[in-house]
Amino acid sequence: MRKIGVREIEDMAVGAAVLGTGGGGDPYVGKLMAIQAVKEYGEVTLLDPEEVPDEALIVPSSMMGAPTVSVEKIPNGEEPFRSFNALEKLLGQKIYATMSIEAGGVNSMIPIALAAKKGIPLVDADTMGRAFPELQMTTFNLNGIKGTPLSLCDEKGNTMSLHTINNKWTEKIARAVTVVMGGSAILADYAVTGAELKKAGVLGTATKCELIGKAIREAAVSKKNPVEAVLEVTGGVKLFHGKITDVARKTDGAFVHGRAALEGLGEDKGFYAEVCFQNENIVAKKDDAILATVPDLIILLDKETALPVTTESIKYGARVIMIGIPCDNQWRTPKGIETVGPRYFGYDIDYIPVEMRVQEAANK
Amino acid sequence: MKNWRIGIDVGGTNTDAVVLDENFNLISSIKCPTTEDVTSGIESAMHKVLESSNIDKNRIGYAMLGTTHCTNAIVERKRLKRVAVIRLGKPATAAIMPMADWPEDLKAAMNVECFLIEGGFEFDGREISPLDEAELKKIGEKIKGKVESIAIISVFSSVTDSHEKRASTILKKILGEDFPISISSEIGSLGLIERENATILNAALVEVARTTTESFVKALEREKIFDVKIYLGQNDGTLMSVDYAIKYPILTIACGPTNSIRGAAFLTHMRDAIVVDVGGTTTDVGVLVNGFPRESMVAVEIGRVRTNFRMPDLVSIGLGGGSIIKLKENGEIEIGPESVGYKVSEKALCFGGDTLTATDIVVAKGLADNIGNKELVKDLNFDMVDKVYAQMTFMIEECVDMMKTSRDDVEVILVGGGSILVPDKLKGCGRVYKPENFGVANAIGSAIAQVSGQIEKIFCLDEMERSKALEEAKHLALEEAIKAGAGFESVEVIDVEDVPLAYLPGNATKIRVKAVGDLVIS
Numbered sequence: 001m002r003k004i005g006v007r008e009i010e011d012m013a014v015g016a017a018v019l020g021t022g023g024g025g026d027p028y029v030g031k032l033m034a035i036q037a038v039k040e041y042g043e044v045t046l047l048d049p050e051e052v053p054d055e056a057l058i059v060p061s062s063m064m065g066a067p068t069v070s071v072e073k074i075p076n077g078e079e080p081f082r083s084f085n086a087l088e089k090l091l092g093q094k095i096y097a098t099m100s101i102e103a104g105g106v107n108s109m110i111p112i113a114l115a116a117k118k119g120i121p122l123v124d125a126d127t128m129g130r131a132f133p134e135l136q137m138t139t140f141n142l143n144g145i146k147g148t149p150l151s152l153c154d155e156k157g158n159t160m161s162l163h164t165i166n167n168k169w170t171e172k173i174a175r176a177v178t179v180v181m182g183g184s185a186i187l188a189d190y191a192v193t194g195a196e197l198k199k200a201g202v203l204g205t206a207t208k209c210e211l212i213g214k215a216i217r218e219a220a221v222s223k224k225n226p227v228e229a230v231l232e233v234t235g236g237v238k239l240f241h242g243k244i245t246d247v248a249r250k251t252d253g254a255f256v257h258g259r260a261a262l263e264g265l266g267e268d269k270g271f272y273a274e275v276c277f278q279n280e281n282i283v284a285k286k287d288d289a290i291l292a293t294v295p296d297l298i299i300l301l302d303k304e305t306a307l308p309v310t311t312e313s314i315k316y317g318a319r320v321i322m323i324g325i326p327c328d329n330q331w332r333t334p335k336g337i338e339t340v341g342p343r344y345f346g347y348d349i350d351y352i353p354v355e356m357r358v359q360e361a362a363n364k
Numbered sequence: 365m366k367n368w369r370i371g372i373d374v375g376g377t378n379t380d381a382v383v384l385d386e387n388f389n390l391i392s393s394i395k396c397p398t399t400e401d402v403t404s405g406i407e408s409a410m411h412k413v414l415e416s417s418n419i420d421k422n423r424i425g426y427a428m429l430g431t432t433h434c435t436n437a438i439v440e441r442k443r444l445k446r447v448a449v450i451r452l453g454k455p456a457t458a459a460i461m462p463m464a465d466w467p468e469d470l471k472a473a474m475n476v477e478c479f480l481i482e483g484g485f486e487f488d489g490r491e492i493s494p495l496d497e498a499e500l501k502k503i504g505e506k507i508k509g510k511v512e513s514i515a516i517i518s519v520f521s522s523v524t525d526s527h528e529k530r531a532s533t534i535l536k537k538i539l540g541e542d543f544p545i546s547i548s549s550e551i552g553s554l555g556l557i558e559r560e561n562a563t564i565l566n567a568a569l570v571e572v573a574r575t576t577t578e579s580f581v582k583a584l585e586r587e588k589i590f591d592v593k594i595y596l597g598q599n600d601g602t603l604m605s606v607d608y609a610i611k612y613p614i615l616t617i618a619c620g621p622t623n624s625i626r627g628a629a630f631l632t633h634m635r636d637a638i639v640v641d642v643g644g645t646t647t648d649v650g651v652l653v654n655g656f657p658r659e660s661m662v663a664v665e666i667g668r669v670r671t672n673f674r675m676p677d678l679v680s681i682g683l684g685g686g687s688i689i690k691l692k693e694n695g696e697i698e699i700g701p702e703s704v705g706y707k708v709s710e711k712a713l714c715f716g717g718d719t720l721t722a723t724d725i726v727v728a729k730g731l732a733d734n735i736g737n738k739e740l741v742k743d744l745n746f747d748m749v750d751k752v753y754a755q756m757t758f759m760i761e762e763c764v765d766m767m768k769t770s771r772d773d774v775e776v777i778l779v780g781g782g783s784i785l786v787p788d789k790l791k792g793c794g795r796v797y798k799p800e801n802f803g804v805a806n807a808i809g810s811a812i813a814q815v816s817g818q819i820e821k822i823f824c825l826d827e828m829e830r831s832k833a834l835e836e837a838k839h840l841a842l843e844e845a846i847k848a849g850a851g852f853e854s855v856e857v858i859d860v861e862d863v864p865l866a867y868l869p870g871n872a873t874k875i876r877v878k879a880v881g882d883l884v885i886s
Contacts (some may be wrong), residue, residue: 028557028670029460029557032460032464032465032557033459033460035464035465036459036461036464037459037461060704066487068487068554068874069487071486071554071555071556071557072487072519072520072554072555073453073457073486073487073492073519073520073556074453074457074458074460074556074557075456075457075459076454076455076456076457076458076459077455077458077459078455078458114458139669154457155455155456155457156455156493182486182490182492183486183487183488184486242794243765270710297722316768317765317766317767317768318766319766
């Protein structure tokens, strides 16, 4: 158990953007919300999952909707609070603590703001260990935990509760309601017990985000290599050093698809690489060999600062280091690979863990 | 005929001035050191450029100024107005109150009062809540005599600005028609916090803008130049009238780099190229696309406040004519970012000074015969000189490469006083152009600038065909440009961007159109 305040939030926001693997949105608005909440209500208690009683009720808090809306119509701050109160009434039980649904953008920060306001702890865990675009892409779902009953709330005070037959329907209905609510809404879903959380969650994500942010901040001061610092705290591997030479993007309905081409620099001079993305980075190749695929994390870091380059901000000329971080082991099960593996995103590639691919390439 | 123009551009090191005739031929140009108060530097540049040639002052009909007054006021936290911030969006947006991450000293310098009241819109134009007019009237009475300027910001004012306009009308009834009110839909684009920040800064700067333009008029009158039309340069490379500049002073921020890119385009008649502007302390590399600077996608910070202005997309490095060269014991060479700035003509070795600068390297290499005294640098080690020169060239090539949009060779235009540092051949580049009068490209850019109009709106394409929405957007942008002073015949749409909003059904699309035309010369 420890306290988190403004400094920790700043670091977590940077780290969450790294684990956002190119997606997850800009954490600026989320960060300001969390900071305002801890300034007003005091610091937040961060619980190690081991400290959570088995029978306690834990509920993630998150935003659903268009990032473009959330940077303009900023939440009021009451929404997560109200959606939690509604869910408590529905379940007839007090919620013991909250947590993040994913690492990245706004969704790492909303639970902090809520925890401060409601005076409940934040559990050091999430349900992805990274960012993914759809509501059923959680390790809770892999473990057969349903997203509903859930409650959804807008800034005006409208609250809706939802019971569905499966998590795909939840995604469909909740998204339609979100549009009526003005394009963004706050969710309380995937209620679990402490015991379920310990088994089905990705544990330690909040601390991991903080350590990444701290490593980048301190490297900038001490003039250490910031990318090395990130690799050290994440157990990641360096995949490619290069310069962006081409970017193509296409928006179809909800998602931005695209690919970025890289030309090698330094030790990778003479080689070429490619990253394919759909909101988040999906597949990385070096010449014709696959370097890494989802569900492992593929991240482009600015070569000088190690700050993450999002799929929206990739542009020609940027000097980047591509790194790979092994995903949580739950994603490496057959069901995990079926839910978020390369084939789900339309790439006919077998999933091989990134560290094995790197080892293989080194042996050649 | 009063159809000549004088253009002045204030840079970090120098204040440049030019006089152009009716066909944009350069009649006279001058460089003066920029002064701390900025104004006296402008006055002496103006005086010298008029004095240096026998110009019939009666012929000057237009005066254009690109200045750093507003930037400096924010950075120095001086001469800022007391501002009331009124945000229309309740019950939304309370999770981040206005100025949440502003530096405390800047907030204190503006003595701000913030209000959040009901109003504002959804992305599709529905009201979040009706505008709370009663509350607005109460606020008007409360702040009467306490604040000097007001910023009004409504949620999604880029979709519809009616609440902001109505709020302004109500407040003016209480505080007087002339009370300065800045409304966000006229200042920034999507992104509430960033647009709000820019609107607040704008409100705080109204006095700076007024005194700047007044002192410019006085300086002209002192030179016996009367009845001229005065314009200020904006960050997108176009001009605004004095009336407009007093209303939107924040738009004068960062017009310098834009002016030199536009000047480069004018001097070479090129529409697409990379522009390398080498000054006394830094080199800025920008991109000319279709005659205008390419804009940056990244949020710009002014005085540590985040805004959503689109500045020219630039990379800057600390390499200029005055950059100090340090030779380390381990054989490494350090070039800049420290610089002797405009004092290069006293401090550099080739001018009899005691500091080894980038200028000395090119003089020692025999590449700048008309600068300084070559004898004074003849003892410099030849290998060292070659090595430093190669490293300087590499620095520039790296910058150019970062700004290229494809792997193909690009054409490069070299401008700025320090451009003698750059060789005629650069890796990854086609021809390198060094136009005549390259040294005052920025002041020329300021003098020849056009006027523009821009709109950014969200359209719901389920309710309206895409082609119709685009037509409407273009029409609005053209109207804006004409309102700003563009000639009807010359005005054209130069940029159209439409971006669908991710995760939203209903086909909501953001359309941004920019139109530009020549200034009407009466």
